Amino acid sequence: MDTVKQEKQIASHYLAGNLRFLRKRRKMSQEELAMQLGLNRGNIASYENGSAEPKIGNLLRMAEYFSISLIDLAQRDLTQEETLQSLVRLQGLCPQERAKLEGLFEGALEFDKFLQGIYTCFSYKSKALDDANDLPREAVFLRSHFEQLFNAAQQLSERHLQLLRMCRTKEDSNGAANGTSHQT
DSSP states (O other): OHHHHHHHHHHHHHHHHHHHHHHHHTTOOHHHHHHHHTOOHHHHHHHHHTSSOOOHHHHHHHHHHHTOOHHHHHHSOTTSHHHHHHHHHHTSOOHHHHHHHHHHHHHHHHHHHHHHHHHHHHHHHHHHHHHOSOOOHHHHHHHHHHHHHHHHHHHHHHHHHHHHHHHHHHHHHHHHHHTOOOOO
16 A cells, blocks of 8 residues: 555656646746646646646646646656656657658558559459459459458558558647648
8 A cells, every 4th residue: 555655646746846847848837827728826836736636637638738648747757857858859750750750651652552553453354354254263262352452451551641641740730839840
């Protein structure tokens, strides 16, 4: 039981210090932060001095507002110099990572075009086979499995592109907030 109590005290200590640190880093008063989060200044003061713990909904709003994870907010000491670098890193991708993301996105678009090309070729050849009355069983089997494989690959490709678009959108919004947005 003592271990759980100690862990709760440590987490509460980090939360109080992190909240104060993040607020001051943005040069905000307690009143301004409270307005942004839909709370009152007294809530923020209580959280910062450790005399009260926020409800989970308020914790989630804080984490989202500061663009950090809930775990980082409550269980990491963000006021330390070495964690300051990781906090800045959370604000966006470095140029190499941004280039890698763009490369992955372009590769995904090329793969999607490749899939469409294969399907076009398959459709053309398949029409020629439709005219043949006696297709070998293996050809019917291959045709059926190709269509299933193509559909699965197409769905996977679409999801991959959606994920990459989401990453680009998030990076663009983070970059715009930090003044480092990139052009595509």
